[in-house]
Amino acid sequence: MKIWQCLAIAAMTAGLTVAAHAGDVSRGEELSGSCAACHGADGNSTNPEWPKIAGQHARYTYEQLRHFQSGERDDPLMAGEVADLSDQDMKDLAAYYAAQEPEIGSADPDLVDLGRDIYRGGIPDKGVAACIACHGGAGEGLAAAGFPALYGQHATYTARQLEKYRSGERATDPNRMMRGVAERMSDDEIRAVSSYIEGLYRQRD
Numbered sequence: 001m002k003i004w005q006c007l008a009i010a011a012m013t014a015g016l017t018v019a020a021h022a023g024d025v026s027r028g029e030e031l032s033g034s035c036a037a038c039h040g041a042d043g044n045s046t047n048p049e050w051p052k053i054a055g056q057h058a059r060y061t062y063e064q065l066r067h068f069q070s071g072e073r074d075d076p077l078m079a080g081e082v083a084d085l086s087d088q089d090m091k092d093l094a095a096y097y098a099a100q101e102p103e104i105g106s107a108d109p110d111l112v113d114l115g116r117d118i119y120r121g122g123i124p125d126k127g128v129a130a131c132i133a134c135h136g137g138a139g140e141g142l143a144a145a146g147f148p149a150l151y152g153q154h155a156t157y158t159a160r161q162l163e164k165y166r167s168g169e170r171a172t173d174p175n176r177m178m179r180g181v182a183e184r185m186s187d188d189e190i191r192a193v194s195s196y197i198e199g200l201y202r203q204r205d
């Protein structure tokens, strides 16, 4: 799928999602106690296998919680956590984490050049689209389209997700947007772009 097609779909769905994803930040904070053990009190996990969820768009977080609950995204640690959450609980948790400030890591200097090239330019010989087109120059994603923020994410977690898209184990991406990208990437390319992403940071306004 071409980028302009993604953006057209994004624009069509944007109007609907704003109203549908209102959550209550303070109620989300109350519910977040059981999540803190793995994701940190403010959504900045310290274990590189567990994702940082601070500063993530509420719509994306909400959708992932629903995927864990339905089993479409299968993870033994998350399945039990979401089993008893209501739809409103998931919206409130998503709103709480969206309001938290993400902590940024740093890229491995040996991998940063290849990582930056892939992130900004894709891999033209293999038809791998540039990550920047959907995830933004600073890794900020695009909230209205459901494109997640990636900035500062642990490289270990990111690489694992790219491997899961590559093998098809994770198939939550509409229109195979991520499977189409990851399928064509080698282990070294995944490692490099994941490291680069860990060093990306949001522009402060």
Ligand code: HEC
Pocket: 031, 032, 034, 035, 036, 037, 038, 039, 049, 050, 051, 052, 053, 061, 064, 065, 073, 074, 075, 077, 078, 081, 082, 093, 160
């Ligand atoms: C026992 C550890 C643990 C606990 C407790 C936990 N999580 Fe997770 N969480 C994980 C792991 C591991 C993953 C990555 C799963 C994968 O690889 O797909 C994850 C993934 C996620 C994701 C997906 C992030 C992304 O970027 O796609 C969200 C959102 C999330 N957790 C929210 C929560 C919330 C909300 C709670 C509390 C209700 C919670 N988690 C409790 C371990 C945990």
Ligand code: HEC
Pocket: 003, 006, 051, 118, 119, 128, 129, 130, 131, 132, 133, 134, 135, 146, 147, 148, 150, 158, 161, 162, 171, 172, 173, 174, 177, 178, 181, 193, 194
């Ligand atoms: C056409 C748009 C598009 C392009 C290009 C794209 N992505 Fe994505 N990406 C998405 C969407 C949409 C999702 C959420 C899919 C889902 O819900 O599973 C996503 C999810 C991800 C995730 C999972 C995030 C998480 O927190 O679990 C990672 C990692 C990721 N993309 C990395 C990349 C990298 C690296 C590239 C470039 C090599 C890239 N993406 C190119 C649209 C795109």
